[in-house]
Amino acid sequence: xxxxxxxxxxxxxxxxxxxxxxxxxxxxxxxxxxxxxxxxxxxxxxxxxxxxxxxxxxxxxxxxxxxxxxxxxxxxxxxxxxxxxxxxxxxxxxxxxxxxxxxxxxxxxxxxxx
Amino acid sequence: xxxxxxxxxxxxxxxxxxxxxxxxxxxxxxxxxxxxxxxxxxxxxxxxxxxxxxxxxxxxxxxxxxxxxxxxxxxxxxxxxxxxxxxxxxxxxxxxxxxxxxxxxx
Numbered sequence: 641x642x643x644x645x646x647x648x649x650x651x652x653x654x655x656x657x658x659x660x661x662x663x664x665x666x667x668x669x670x671x672x673x674x675x676x677x678x679x680x681x682x683x684x685x686x687x688x689x690x691x692x693x694x695x696x697x698x699x700x701x702x703x704x705x706x707x708x709x710x711x712x713x714x715x716x717x718x719x720x721x722x723x724x725x726x727x728x729x730x731x732x733x734x735x736x737x738x739x740x741x742x743x744x745x746x747x748x749x750x751x752x753x754x
Numbered sequence: 755x756x757x758x759x760x761x762x763x764x765x766x767x768x769x770x771x772x773x774x775x776x777x778x779x780x781x782x783x784x785x786x787x788x789x790x791x792x793x794x795x796x797x798x799x800x801x802x803x804x805x806x807x808x809x810x811x812x813x814x815x816x817x818x819x820x821x822x823x824x825x826x827x828x829x830x831x832x833x834x835x836x837x838x839x840x841x842x843x844x845x846x847x848x849x850x851x852x853x854x855x856x857x858x859x860x
Contacts, residue, residue: 671846677795683840683850696847728795732848743787743848745797 642667644733644746652752658719661749665712665733672714673743674706677728686729689714718751726753756781758851760841766857767831775826775854777841786817788826789840791853797840800826831858 645664653659665672673696674686685698689708706716712733718725728750732743757780767773779786788800801808801815803824808815812832817824828835838853 673846673848675848675850682852683848685847685849688846690846698847730795730797732797742799742802743842744799745789748795750795 644731644744646729646731646746646749648749649747650750650752652754653721654754655721655723657721658717659721659751660715660717661729661731661751663714663716663731663733663746665714665731666735666744669733669735669744670712671734672708672712673732673734674714674716675730675732676700677730677748678724678726683730686716721753723753726751756783756843756849758841758843758849760839760851760854762854763852764855764857766859769831769833769858769860771831771858772827772829773831773856775828775839775841775856777824777826777851779822779824779841779843782819782822783843785843785845786824787842787848788815788824789842790835791838791840793837800839828856831856833858833860 647662671690673688677683688696692708703719708714728748730748732745734741759778786804789797803815803817805819812829814827836858840853841851
């Protein structure tokens, strides 16, 4: 079974631009979550989708948004990029709705904002 | 929200040594996982262990939910064990500890 995939793996953008990151979960997994990892703040929860519905959202500004498609693939978008948005963005998938299940992470997208 | 504290923050050992990593959490949890993040950033799930003890090869973990802590044991360390170990609680919204950075020198 293929693991969680994320594209692109690396991205360089300039301030003010917008970016879209993609995550394909493990086949059969319906829950996809997104996390931001920075040296200063560690790993922080962005949002979680299940069956195309956002169920949970972290404490990030509205510039961060996401969606999930009917095939469970998910995208996250960051508009009006700021230098502080430079980070490793990780997505995770799991199979059960209730969360009593292991989370599987993708390799991440490393975003650099210049 | 729930707080997750890990100790020590950094650990440097020689190959073959044993180590114990600790995780304290501020509230009762139904879900607890240990992850290893390798130097390339990939997070690998080691254990799903909300309570009790599990073992997988040289690694084992114990969670005492009533006392709100979990321990990860690594025996006979290898250089490939280097990386950051995270204790993570929560279900749909994971809360990560700050991690323990483990360096195994040959």
